[in-house]
Amino acid sequence: MIIQTHAIAFGMKLNSSVEVNGEVVYDAVSGATPNGGLPSAGSRDWLTEIHPDIRKAGNLAVSLGWGANTTTPQFAYSLENDYESFGYSLNHTIDFNEKNTTLAIGTAYTHDNIFPSGFGGPDKHKDSGDFLLGVTQLLGPKTIITANLTFGVANGYLDDPYKGIHIPYNLDGNGQITLDDLLFKTFSEKRPRQRIKQICYVSLTQYITPIDASVEGAYRFYHDSYGIVSHTVSLNWYQKLGKHVILSPMLRFTDQSAADFYMTQLPGNPYWVPDPQNPDITDPFYAPFPENYSSDYRLAALQTFTYGIGVTVKIKERVSLDFAFKRYEMHGKDSGTSSALFPKANVFSIGARIWF
Secondary structure, three states: OEEEEEEEEEEEEOOOOEEEEEEEEEEEEEEEEEOOOOOOOOOOOOEEEEEEEEEEEEEEEEEEEEOOEEEEEEEEEEEEOOEEEEEEEEEEEEEEOOOOEEEEEEEEEEEEEEOOOOOOOOOEEEEEEEEEEEEEEEEEOOEEEEEEEEEEEEEEOOOOOOOEEEOOOOEOOOOOEOHHHHHOOEEEOEOOOEEEEEEEEEEEEEEEHHHOEEEEEEEEEEEEOOOOEEEEEEEEEEEEEOOOEEEEEEEEEEEEOOOOOEOOEOOOOOOOOOOOOOOOOOOOOOOOOOOOEEOOHHHOOEEEEEEEEEEEEEEEOOEEEEEEEEEEEEEEOOOOOOHHHOOEEEEEEEEEEEOO
């Protein structure tokens, strides 16, 4: 796949108490993505071709300061060929302890409309809400610690309309594929209609005076009602080289368990109808059909590695350029999921910052 993202972010102080920030994003995606079928050599049946898909998105936030308080409402909108999203959030921070401590409270609501052209059928909808409680504490003139707790709930259509699941071929007594098996080899997944998540995040930033650098280490714990548990650790280094260059290498690692309903293929055939004349006869080719199932590799037990480096160059007093490269790799931890499903990516970015 090739993904090109173009973005413009801006910020403006209208006065000492009001600040406006926003971003406009234009994405173009093309290539092929796994559709839930089983990878096979010399075949692309397990891939869905993506013709150039365009996403247009933007967000706008207004920060209102009053005394030790700052209130920030935000609106976000995103539109693509088969997806529309409306996002609303309200965040509030309070400074106290002589501004050495900041308490953050936030809530967000998102309504999504899905217009699937894959397995999904008619238009779908989903709603999600999140609540955040966090604190940032200045431990010293060069040390900052941040801790956040997030609770979220999503309801509605939570499937991926372009991810199916494989039905195994069953053979009759003569070793031939039965007619039922010829109906479909892959069909739509089925996930629970509710997902509850809990996230704990903590980071520590330390400025190192002798070498004019700072380091930020972070840990993120994630758990949800799908049965997924993940641990993420990251390390970012910011090194000044003279007055005009900042070098920023980074490393991030995630370890994730599989969803309770993840499987590489269905254990049975949903199109089999028992013989009404012999209702007690069980067919060894058919297993009980699970309530929920998905072969989406993103729900498998996996590990991800991201590493890279960025460079910021100040070319004038109010103009700087940013360059970055990141390598992303995903690896499965179970023996049943094909390694061909897990992506690897090279991410290049270039940007400019202008103050006026």
